[in-house]
Amino acid sequence: MSRVIHVFRNPDRFIVGTVGEPGDRAFYLQAVQEGRLISVLLEKQQVQVLAERIIALLEEVHRRFGAELPDDDPIVEDLEPLAVPVDEEFRVGTMGLGWDADASCVVVELLAVTEGEVDESVVLDDTDEGPDSVRVFLSAEQARDFAARAELVISAGRLPCPLCNEPLDPEGHVCVRTNGYRRGVGIAPSAGEPSQD
Known part of the structure; x- marks a missing residue:
């Protein structure tokens, strides 16, 4: 069976949120576009790494290509909870991050956990073989907003x-x-x- 790649080219919403009480929270990423909703489960550390890498990527793109950066201290406007029902599409194993120079946007790819090693060639690629994935294209502002909300969600624990x-x-x-x-x-x-x- 060939892999399924859920692509969100202009998401209405791409957020991290939790289900459960502090100390026993499950972390989810949700992408929403035109009524389509995908939720994937991941670890708190994965959320933290993704947020940090997004900020580092934006700074590198600004340094190398002169791309405009959104405000350093964004105000998180989307404080709404996860959309319900939170139906887990898959648990995230590998994450990919890139910059689409043509569209001037950050590309986030979340790949499902697999039993074996994931060949790096399937990350950010449309190959038929490999784990299912969610691929989201974000403007620099959307990416910065995602990272800012992620920091709030992470720090809201115990x-x-x-x-x-x-x-x-x-x-x-x-x-x-x-x-x-x-x-x-x-x-x-x-x-x-x-x-x-």
């Missing part, structure tokens, strides 16, 4: 412990800096009760 910087669960956590005492979240000891710090 708060870090002020002592060890590890994520805090709602029940607290065993902090290495307190010799194993369990730290609560914002719970102060009662009068006459010994502190666990």
Whole structure:
């Protein structure tokens, strides 16, 4: 069976969002164009890498080709949640990123997880063999907006412990800096009760 490549040349929306509670969130990328919706599942680290690489790509394109860059400090206008239903098309394995000089846009390709290694020649290519993928073409402004929203979504997780910087669960956590005492979240000891710090 030949691969399926979902192409979004002028998406109405390309965002990252989550489903679930902090500490147990599933990360999704969604592309929407003219009523067509695709959602793919990926790891938080993949979202972070993609956002960082998009910013680096925009800066490189500006440096090498003089392409206009959108504002460095964008205001994220699309704060709406993921469109529902969130039906996972596939889990992302390999990601590709490029610059289409003819269209002056960023090209993001998300390829499905496969059991074997992915041949690099299938990334950003229309070959019939290879994993299914989602290919999205973004203006520089759309790409910058995607990266800015991704940073907000990533940082909206669990708060870090002020002592060890590890994520805090709602029940607290065993902090290495307190010799194993369990730290609560914002719970102060009662009068006459010994502190666990």
